[in-house]
Amino acid sequence: MDGSAERPWRSPRACDDYWSEFRHCKSLRSHFHHYYTHGTSPSCQQWKEDYKNCREWEKSRSAEAKEALQRSERSRVEEQKKFTPVWELRRDPPKDWHCH
Template identity: 40%
Template sequence: MMAQASEGNVKGQEKIEADDNKKPVNVEKSTEAEHEPKLEAVVEDSWLIRDCEVYSDEYDECTSIRARFHQYFIYGESLDCNQWKRDYDNCCKWVENKDVKAGEALIKSEQARRMERLRAHYRNDVWKKRDSPPEDWAAPLPEWMAKRDENTYLAQKAREIREGTETEEKDSSCSIM
């Protein structure tokens, strides 16, 4: 069933005629952007919230037979997957009802998940973190390395770009054997 817009638009509504039965149908235009305050501005770090399908997929993956076997093999027990379900429920509340409390709970959960993932990075005391790049980071390559790489495809293309003699390749040089 295809629909085409007719010319008789009403403020806030769009009149659409269905091809098969030619009955006019009124469809509400999205005016939420005009009337609703910017919730992203009210809820800080709302960019952390993913699509709700992602939380649902993570929950399904976490509770699958394959994942349970993997969890038992790695950890010796099944992991608790309820946080993914809570995150999915909070995401639905956030998207459908603009529930600020659910949005903040979801952001808090995302931040905790991120901190858990980066815990080893922050606890690293073996490597000294740099404040700036090394002084000689843009130094030329050693002579042996420059000589080794002078006939590579990348070096040839870089030379052509520098000289302005870049040619358009029409034939593919790829061969499948």
């Protein structure tokens, strides 16, 4: 084999990871934290939908399930990019770092 054969598409995560995220999201601790932080209950439905699409992809190689998973993961990555760090990262140590 020359290595040029196209590798089959795989889900970005194992299906069980989506289910674990869903269960964590539904937990009392997660609800409390999310409510305390954001003032609302978390929406866990997307994790459940991703799990369903992942299983559908594994079972039937459904193009719709594949596209739904890809959209969901892209959306998740874009959402993470919206948050800026609280602290400004410095490029160099302070000039007098050795004096303290």
